[in-house]
Amino acid sequence: MVEFGITTPARQASFLAQVGHESGSLVYVRELASGKAYEGRADLGNTQAGDGVRFKGRGLLQVTGRANYAACGKALGLDLLAQPELLEQAINACRSAGWFWQTKGLNALADAGDQVKVTRRINGGTNGLAERQALFAVAQRVLA
Template identity: 55%
Template sequence: LAQVGHESGQLRYVRELGGDQYLAKYDTGKLAARLGNTLEADGDGQKYRGRGLIQVTGRANYQRCGEALGLDLLNHPELLERPEHAADSAGWFWHLAGLNSLADKGPSAFEAITRRINGGLNGLDDRLAIYKRAEQVLI
């Protein structure tokens, strides 16, 4: 819940915010290559921006997610903005990244989960705050 809460702006967004300049980081260079985007400045960064509750990002991830969910996400990436697909894509990524086994370890694995989702510790304080709120409500 904490990871989804942070990645989606507390369930407000299913599409990564940012204009062309911000999303250009996904269009060329090492990050684009890692995400499976073409290396030309052709709009892949914008087209395959983060979407869904965990923000599936990059052409390669859209292709794998689409295959798993039975969706043509390469031609219709906006499908991940629909509530059912936004949730399904988060479940797909959670499973693919093996996050259940980490989550079962409790708070000690929180940073490892964050790194697998985000590639770093971006928003760690917000994620932890959401975790603590969820823990108070659910336990």
């Protein structure tokens, strides 16, 4: 967590809550859906046939899309365009989540205590907000 500035109890609790939800309590590092829904999504950089399936969500915070895989791979020193499954390895799943967190400016939102904004920035909406907030409360108690 230090590598990505997730160094205070507020940041750590928020990160753990979001990771807990997005990974199904640390069970999943690969999106269950096929990824076909991402096919042709230029906003994700999916410009080649098969990109949706190839670059579906992976890692503890579900890095999704060719463009995000390229950026994450560059930051972490991994060739994720050639080997997207590297994000399924424990260390890379964790580091990709930290990269995503830092890249999306989530430390500042965690510092402000705004779990709704953190959730929206990760999820695009408030899917699973109640569970994320419950996990946040547990993490806060543990880290206190």
